Amino acid sequence: MAGEIGHFALLLALMFALVGATLPHVGAARGNAAYMALADRAILAQFSMALVAFGALTYAFVTSDFSVVNVATNSHTLKPLLYKISGTWGNHEGSLLFWVLNLTLFGALVSWRGRKLPLRFRSRVLAVQSTLILGFLLFIIFTSNPFLRLDPAPLEGNGLNPLLQDPGLAFHPPMLYLGYVGLSVAFSFAVAALIEGEVTPLWARWVRPWALLAWVFLTGGIALGSWWAYYELGWGGWWFWDPVENASFMPWLAAAALLHSAIVVEKRDALKSWTILLAIVAFSLSLLGTFLVRSGVITSVHAFANDPARGVFILGFLALVVGGSLTLYAWRAPKLAPSGLFGVVSRESALVVNNIFLSTFAAVVLVGTLYPLFVEAFGAGQISVGPPFFEYAAAVLMSPLIVALGLGPLLAWKRGNVSRSVQIAFPALVVGFVAALVLLWQTSGDYVMTAFGLGLAAWLISSVILEIGHRLRLGKANNPMSSLRKITRAQWGMSMAHMGLGIILLGITISEAFTTEELTVMAPGDTVEVAGYDFTFEGVAPIVGPNYTAVRGFFTVYDGETILTSLMPEDRVYSNPVMTTTEAAIYPLFSGDLYAVVGEAASSGRWSVRLYFKPMISGLWLGAFMMMVGGILSLSDRRLRIGLPTGKKQQTSGASA
Amino acid sequence: MSRFVPLIIVAALVALFLGMMLSDRNPNEIDSVLVGRAAPEFSLVSLDDSAPALTHADLKTGAPVLVNFFASWCVPCRAEHENLMRLAGDHRVQVIGIAYKNEKDQAIGFLNELGNPFSKTGLDLDGRVGIDWGVSGVPETFLIDGDGVVRYRHWGPIVGDSLEQQLLPELEALR
Numbered sequence: 001m002a003g004e005i006g007h008f009a010l011l012l013a014l015m016f017a018l019v020g021a022t023l024p025h026v027g028a029a030r031g032n033a034a035y036m037a038l039a040d041r042a043i044l045a046q047f048s049m050a051l052v053a054f055g056a057l058t059y060a061f062v063t064s065d066f067s068v069v070n071v072a073t074n075s076h077t078l079k080p081l082l083y084k085i086s087g088t089w090g091n092h093e094g095s096l097l098f099w100v101l102n103l104t105l106f107g108a109l110v111s112w113r114g115r116k117l118p119l120r121f122r123s124r125v126l127a128v129q130s131t132l133i134l135g136f137l138l139f140i141i142f143t144s145n146p147f148l149r150l151d152p153a154p155l156e157g158n159g160l161n162p163l164l165q166d167p168g169l170a171f172h173p174p175m176l177y178l179g180y181v182g183l184s185v186a187f188s189f190a191v192a193a194l195i196e197g198e199v200t201p202l203w204a205r206w207v208r209p210w211a212l213l214a215w216v217f218l219t220g221g222i223a224l225g226s227w228w229a230y231y232e233l234g235w236g237g238w239w240f241w242d243p244v245e246n247a248s249f250m251p252w253l254a255a256a257a258l259l260h261s262a263i264v265v266e267k268r269d270a271l272k273s274w275t276i277l278l279a280i281v282a283f284s285l286s287l288l289g290t291f292l293v294r295s296g297v298i299t300s301v302h303a304f305a306n307d308p309a310r311g312v313f314i315l316g317f318l319a320l321v322v323g324g325s326l327t328l329y330a331w332r333a334p335k336l337a338p339s340g341l342f343g344v345v346s347r348e349s350a351l352v353v354n355n356i357f358l359s360t361f362a363a364v365v366l367v368g369t370l371y372p373l374f375v376e377a378f379g380a381g382q383i384s385v386g387p388p389f390f391e392y393a394a395a396v397l398m399s400p401l402i403v404a405l406g407l408g409p410l411l412a413w414k415r416g417n418v419s420r421s422v423q424i425a426f427p428a429l430v431v432g433f434v435a436a437l438v439l440l441w442q443t444s445g446d447y448v449m450t451a452f453g454l455g456l457a458a459w460l461i462s463s464v465i466l467e468i469g470h471r472l473r474l475g476k477a478n479n480p481m482s483s484l485r486k487i488t489r490a491q492w493g494m495s496m497a498h499m500g501l502g503i504i505l506l507g508i509t510i511s512e513a514f515t516t517e518e519l520t521v522m523a524p525g526d527t528v529e530v531a532g533y534d535f536t537f538e539g540v541a542p543i544v545g546p547n548y549t550a551v552r553g554f555f556t557v558y559d560g561e562t563i564l565t566s567l568m569p570e571d572r573v574y575s576n577p578v579m580t581t582t583e584a585a586i587y588p589l590f591s592g593d594l595y596a597v598v599g600e601a602a603s604s605g606r607w608s609v610r611l612y613f614k615p616m617i618s619g620l621w622l623g624a625f626m627m628m629v630g631g632i633l634s635l636s637d638r639r640l641r642i643g644l645p646t647g648k649k650q651q652t653s654g655a656s657a
Numbered sequence: 658m659s660r661f662v663p664l665i666i667v668a669a670l671v672a673l674f675l676g677m678m679l680s681d682r683n684p685n686e687i688d689s690v691l692v693g694r695a696a697p698e699f700s701l702v703s704l705d706d707s708a709p710a711l712t713h714a715d716l717k718t719g720a721p722v723l724v725n726f727f728a729s730w731c732v733p734c735r736a737e738h739e740n741l742m743r744l745a746g747d748h749r750v751q752v753i754g755i756a757y758k759n760e761k762d763q764a765i766g767f768l769n770e771l772g773n774p775f776s777k778t779g780l781d782l783d784g785r786v787g788i789d790w791g792v793s794g795v796p797e798t799f800l801i802d803g804d805g806v807v808r809y810r811h812w813g814p815i816v817g818d819s820l821e822q823q824l825l826p827e828l829e830a831l832r
Contacts, residue, residue: 277663284667291674311678319671326664333660370670377673 003068006056007147013049013100014137016042020130024123025195036123040111043126046133047104054101057146058088067153070094070146076159078547078575086170087160092294092310093146095173096136099290102181103133110185110210117206124192125185132184135317143310162548162574162581168228176221176248180286182214183251186258187283190276191325194332199272204265207279209635211262214282215255216631222248223624234582234597236515236612238620241390246369247289253362254282257355264348267413268340271352273333278359280329284322285362291318292369343415350408350416357401364393395449402456402505405498406463410470424470425463432459453509460502464495493634500626507619511592516613523606531613533594534558535567540598540607548574550583553598553607557587564589567596593617690791691799691807696724697789701779704756704765711779715753717805721831723752724799725775726787728759729767731795737814738771744820745774750828755779757787757795800824802831 020042027035057070061084066072074091075084089098107129114122140146163169189207193199225248230238239245258278264271291314342348368385375383406428410421422429436455439447471491472483516531524539538554550572557564567585574581587594592615599608691697700712716722725741727734745752754775756764761780768775781787790799793812800809809827811819 273660281663312675315671315674315678319667322667323664323671326667330660330664370673373673373677377676 002056002059002063002065003147003149006053006060007145009049009052009056010097010137010141010145010147013046013053013104014134014141016045016049017130017134017137020046021127021134024127024130028120028124028127033119036119039123039126039130042130043104043107043111046130047108050097050101050104050133054088054097057094057097058085061085061088064157065153066155066157067150068146069148069150072150072154072157074160075157076547077156079160079165080546082167082170083160083165086164086173089173089177090160090164093140093144095177096140096144097146098174098177099181100133100136100140102177103129103136103184106181106185106210107133110188114206121192121196124195125188128188128191128195129184132188132321135321139310139313139317143313159547159574162572162579163232165547165574166228166232168224168232172221172224172228174221175217175224179214179216179218179221179248179255180251180283180289182210182217183255183279183283183286185210186214186255186279187325190279191328194276194325194328197332197335199265199276199336201266201269204262204275208259208262208266211255211259211279211282212631212635215252215259216628216635218248218252218255219624219627219631222252223621223628227621230617231584231586232581234584235610236517236584236595236614238617241368241385241387243369244289244293246365246390247285247292250362250365250369251282251285251289253358253365254278254285257358257362258282260351260354260358264342264351268338268342268348270338270340270342270348271355272338273329273336274355276333276336277329278355280322280325284318284325285366287314287318287321291315342413345411345418346416347408347411347413350404350411353404354401354408357397357404361393361397364397365390368393399452399456402460402501405501406460409467409494409498410463425466428459428463428466431462432456434458447513450509450513453505457502457506457509460505461499464499464502468495489637490634493630493632493637495630496633497627497630500623500630502623503619503626504623507616507623510616510619511614514615515617518611519608520611521602521606521608523604528611530594530611531592531615532559533564533613535594535596535611537607537609538566543570545572548572551598551601553585553596553609555585555596555609555611557594565594567594569596569598571598571600588618591615692810694807696799696801696805696807697786699779699786699789701755701781701786704754704761704768704778704780708777711753711755711777713805715777716801717803718751719803721750721803721808721828722801723750723828724755724790724801725752726755726757726781726790726792726795726797727764727767728757728795729763730759733814733816734767734796735771736816737796738774740815740820741774742772744815744824745776748825748828751776753777753779755781755786757781757792758784798824800827800831 020039023035024039024042027033027038057068059065060068060071061075062081064071064075064077064084066075070091070093071087074094075087079087088094107126110125110129111122114125117125186207189203189210193203222245225245226238229240230236258275261271261275261278265275291311294310294314368389371385372383375381407418407421407425410424411418432455435458436451439451439454443450468487471487472480518528518530518535520528522528522537524537527534527536529535534557536556536558538556540551540553543550543552550570552568552570555567555569557567565587567587569585570583572581572583573579582597582599585596592613595612595614597610599610602608696713696716698713700710702710716724723744741752744750752774754768754777756778758781759767760782764778764780768778779786784792790797796814798811798815799807800811802808808831809824811824815824
């Protein structure tokens with residue numbers, strides 16, 4: 001029954017999307033307020049229907065209703081409840097439904113939070129959003145219906161890929177999808193502004209919180225994914241430059257560029273056409289990621305089952321959405337002339353520098369991801385582009401960005417003074433150089449790149465602290481507490497996010513250079529020393545989980561004589577479907593992670609084990625968390641939270657819109 | 658003019674993707690680097706105790722030879738077995754079978770059950786020879802010309818149209 005309700009709700013949502021995507025445009029063109037107002041109701045109706053459909057699918061998963069094909073293929077009665085629920089979005093059809101749910105959710109949020117947007121503009125935005133929803137609904141209904149029936153229903157389902165049965169991965173896709181879909185709002189705002197032919201500073205103020213929200217979700221989704229890879233894949237890696245990882249990283253870079261360039265539009269009424277382009281590109285990259293995962297064009301561990309019909313459909317949709325919006329852009333761009341000017345040395349210029357590097361990096365990642373396809377398409381054989389390419393690009397492009405990032409927030413708006421900013425940041429420069437030199441000295445010059453990375457991280461972190469100090473006017477004759485209150489949440493958010501980047505850089509640099517690893521075979525009672533910690537192997541025991549059996553290894557870790565912790569990694573064999581996964585045991589210390597993996601049995605009761613000490617690796621996730629907190633702090637800023645014009649300003653925008 | 662650049666890039670990308678999708682390729686399939694080169698040297702014990710060891714010299718017979726990597730635990734191998742029998746029978750081509758990561762008894766049982774298309778066999782228990790050949794999984798089949806040079810690699814089972822449309826034309830071209 002739930003299947004039929006869900007299916008029906010999808011069809012209704014399609015009708016509402018059709019109405020919502022067309023009539024508001026008619027209304028806006030003719031000045032018919034009633035038609036324009038339909039946009040709000042249509043989006044709410046779409047949201048309700050998507051909620052019903054998604055609820056119906058979740059219900060089918062939770063109750064293990066195997067008469068629904070999707071549930072039978074992806075679920076199993078023995079699966080823990082959490083993974084029954086996460087199974088809803090852990091497959092192609094369900095994840096698309098989740099996309100639609102999020103598209104309608106964000107639409108409804110725009111309708112709710114944007115009450116004060118001019119009606120005409122809001123109806124345009126929601127109509128564009130409805131068009132996106134319409135496309136996805138058609139895709140679901142024609143090629144990927146999650147509610148198809150199976151008759152007769154099997155008694156048991158096939159089960160979910162065991163790699164996905166993990167708390168980290170239960171929440172990794174929804175976070176990412178929220179990020180991808182969040183960018184649809186920026187896209188809809190951009191297209192609406194192009195249709196209206198006008199981009200104002202007010203527009204930037206409206207769009208920026210949405211870009212920021214999407215960016216926070218993307219940050220969280222990517223961090224969760226990399227954390228999962230770190231402890232589940234069992235060899236301590238956390239990022240592989242896999243095409244699908246890149247597909248999530250590119251929108252992140254574009255969103256990061258967007259939320260910085262929007263500031264320039266808001267402050268100086270410049271960079272308008274660039275910002276619009278970024279908003280379109282950021283969402284297009286999200287769509288591209290979806291396409292790459294589902295079309296079978298590229299292989300990846302993340303790929304869904306491939307189906308050419310689906311690939312062609314998404315490609316058509318992609319061409320329509322991206323091509324259509326860029327055509328509109330090509331037509332309207334000449335109208336978007338900047339009105340404000342800013343000096344070569346200014347905060348605005350620093351933000352332009354940020355945009356140049358971030359977007360170049362995104363373009364390089366795109367080229368690296370698609371390059372094997374180009375080569376193959378031109379018959380030059382098969383190649384793969386590996387981590388060295390991307391790591392080189394990251395080092396070359398991110399280093400100057402981080403140097404500039406330390407200085408940028410110290411520059412004044414409109415016209416800055418380099419020598420004054422350098423004066424403030426000078427101690428940070430010293431800290432960076434000293435950190436790099438000390439490392440070089442300690443390692444007798446072996447780790448030049450590491451010293452460079454450490455220097456950059458130290459520079460960035462200390463310059464952020466100096467910048468806060470400068471804001472507080474420390475050392476001047478006034479009360480720091482009163483200046484403390486004057487720092488807005490948006491400013492705290494910025495400092496937090498920038499500091500997070502510094503800490504990520506620190507984590508990457510140190511853990512890449514100084515990880516200690518032991519790959520060895522141990523018998524119970526053996527002790528191996530890793531980075532000054534003694535790992536004693538106590539043996540193994542069989543374990544029975546709800547839908548797996550496992551071998552659990554026991555290690556006691558000593559720091560000198562004292563017992564630090566015991567580590568219990570597992571080697572699991574899932575029954576439905578049959579698959580082996582490794583569960584690393586990790587104990588985070590302040591200085592780094594102790595990491596143990598138990599592998600296969602060797603002869604005479606010995607086991608192959610992998611033991612690591614990964615210094616400062618937690619910096620990656622701590623830094624990502626700080627970025628998210630920074631974003632949320634900034635979102636909670638009163639100015640943004642209201643994010644709406646009042647009084648005079650509103651009238652001028654209403655008249656111009 | 659620059660305002661058209663994004664549009665042009667996107668149009669080019671869409672054309673590329675469309676071409677790739679319609680080209681009926683399998684992205685998991687990796688071109689063999691062996692094609693055009695001499696088959697790697699190896700020496701393997703035969704499944705038949707009375708037969709001599711299988712070596713790369715057995716490939717240089719002056720006539721085309723097929724080398725098939727198989728395993729009893731491999732389901733697609735069962736699917737293609739009938740076609741291997743036809744190749745050895747109707748098409749009079751010598752087929753050499755290499756049991757890949759397979760216990761000897763089980764490989765012999767597999768051939769006893771389904772029939773033995775192989776003129777010679779080898780046992781690659783630890784998969785070492787498979788690595789030299791660039792085998793990514795079973796089944797994989799290599800077409801070797803009379804001089805011991807690899808001419809064609811068939812990835813996956815020889816089922817459906819792939820016998821008539823891919824393997825046989827390659828084979829006929831060598832004859």
